[in-house]
Amino acid sequence: MKFGPDNYNHEERCSQGHSSASTIATIEATLSADPDIDSSAIEIRMLGPVVLLEGFITNAADRDKAISLAAMIVGWENVQDRMLSRFLTQ
Secondary structure (H helix, E strand, C coil): CCCCCCCCCHHHHCCCCHHHHHHHHHHHHHHHHCCCCCCCCEEEEEECCEEEEEEEECCHHHHHHHHHHHHHHHCHHHEEEEEEECCCCC
16 A cells, blocks of 8 residues: 555546536535525536536526626636526516
C-alpha cells in the first residue's frame, strides 16, 4: 500500500465527480433563493464545464434571470440555454 503524492491531481481523477455536483447544487440554491424567479421547472445539468439550463420558464424575465445567475457562478461562456417557454394563459 502506497501513501503520499502520486502523479494525478484531483481534477484528473474526479473531473465529473463532486465538482459538477457542487456546481449544480450552487446554481440550484442560487435560483431557489431568488424571490424574483420561478425556478421550480428549471433543470440544471453539466456537460464538461458547460452548464445546461433545461426545463420550462413561465415568464420571459425568468430566462434572463436564470442565465444571469448561472453565469455569475460559471461565466457567460459556460452557460447554454435550453429552456422552453410555457406562459400561463389567463
